[in-house]
Amino acid sequence: KAGVTQTPRYLIKTRGQQVTLSCSPISGHRSVSWYQQTPGQGLQFLFEYFSETQRNKGNFPGRFSGRQFSNSRSEMNVSTLELGDSALYLCASSLAYDEQYFGPGTRLTVT
Amino acid sequence: GESVGLHLPTLSVQEGDNSIINCAYSNSASDYFIWYKQESGKGPQFIIDIRSNMDKRQGQRVTVLLNKTVKHLSLQIAATQPGDSAVYFCAENMEGFQKLVFGTGTRLLVSP
Numbered sequence: 437k438a439g440v441t442q443t444p445r446y447l448i449k450t451r452g453q454q455v456t457l458s459c460s461p462i463s464g465h466r467s468v469s470w471y472q473q474t475p476g477q478g479l480q481f482l483f484e485y486f487s488e489t490q491r492n493k494g495n496f497p498g499r500f501s502g503r504q505f506s507n508s509r510s511e512m513n514v515s516t517l518e519l520g521d522s523a524l525y526l527c528a529s530s531l532a533y534d535e536q537y538f539g540p541g542t543r544l545t546v547t
Numbered sequence: 548g549e550s551v552g553l554h555l556p557t558l559s560v561q562e563g564d565n566s567i568i569n570c571a572y573s574n575s576a577s578d579y580f581i582w583y584k585q586e587s588g589k590g591p592q593f594i595i596d597i598r599s600n601m602d603k604r605q606g607q608r609v610t611v612l613l614n615k616t617v618k619h620l621s622l623q624i625a626a627t628q629p630g631d632s633a634v635y636f637c638a639e640n641m642e643g644f645q646k647l648v649f650g651t652g653t654r655l656l657v658s659p
Contacts, residue, residue, distance in 0.1 A: 440590070467645050479591075479636065479649035492646040526590050533645055535581070538590035 438463065440529050440539035448545045454515040457542045461508050461529030467491075468510040469536060470502060473524040482525075485510055486532070514544075522546045555634065557654040566624040566657075570637030570650045575618060577639035581647070582611060582622045586633045594622070594635075624655075632657045 441460045449455050461468050469492075470482040481494040485504035502512040508529075514521055522545050528536035560566050572580065578599035583591035597604045597611045597620075604611050610623040620637050634654050638647040 469645055469647070471647075471649075478651050479638075479647075481646050481648065484645045486645070492644055494646070528590075528647075530645065533643065535593055535596060536645070536647065537593065538583075540588070540590050 440527055440537055442525075442527050442539040442542050444542060445540065446543045446545075448547060449517050450547050451517055451519060453517050454513060455517060455544060456511055456513045457525055457527075457544070459510045459512075459527030459529075459539060461510070461527075462537055465529035465531055465537075466508055467530045467532055467536075468504055468508065469528045469530075470510070470512050471526040471528065472496075473526055473541070474522075479526070482512065517546045519546050555652055555654045557656060559656045559658065560627050562627060562629060562657055562659050564627050566622075566627045566631070566655060568622045568624075568635050568653045568655065570620040570622075570653075572618050572620060572637065572639045572650070573648065574639060574641065575615075577641050577648075579640040580611070580613060580620055581638045581640070582609075582620075583636045583638060583649075584631075584633045585636065585652075591636060627655075627657050629657045629659055631655060 443458045467486045469484040484492040488504045499515045504510045524541040526541045528538045530536045581596040582594040585591045595606045608625045612621045634652045636652045637650040
């Protein structure tokens with residue numbers, strides 16, 4: 437069974453731009469969660485989607501948003517990028533309320 | 548590597564030793580705990596989990612211990628191998644919330 441895939445793997449953007457990251461969960465998984473990983477703050481939860489609905493949300497500003505499609509694929513969007521948004525963005529999928537499997541992440545650099 | 552803070556706690560062991568990595572969790576209402584391993588350039592990889600109705604769970608070469616009284620988790624790795632070198636994170640979750648809260652991580656360095 438294929439694992440969680442994330443695209444693109446690397447991205448460079450400039451301040452003020454917006455970005456969209458994509459995540460394809462493991463087949464059959466309906467929950468997709470997003471995390472931000474930085475050297476200073478570690479791994480932090482952004483939000484979780486289940487059956488196209490946001491079920492849980494972390495403490496990030498409204499510039500961070502996401503959505504999930506009927507095939508469980510998910511996207512997250514960051515608008516008006518700031519230097520501090522440079523991070524590894526990780527997506528994880530699970531069946532429902534259980535073990536989360538992580539993708540390799542998208543490395544976003546904001547200049 | 549890219550996955551960790553600049554001042555990450557580091558545990559250095561020799562190949563064949565047993566390793567113990569500790570973690571303090573924050574929420575007394577958490578009832579599901581997981582250990583992840585993260586190698587450079589990769590996403591976290593599930594190692595083992597434990598629910599709050601247990602105090603010990605064993606996997607292949609790994610054991611997780613949970614002490615709810617002091618909100619402490621530990622991961623024991625038997626016969627540590629160079630391939631075990633990575634950053635290890637504990638994570639906590641509450642039933643009904645698919646929202647992991649991660650610890651800061653510990654870097655494990657295994658020398659041959």
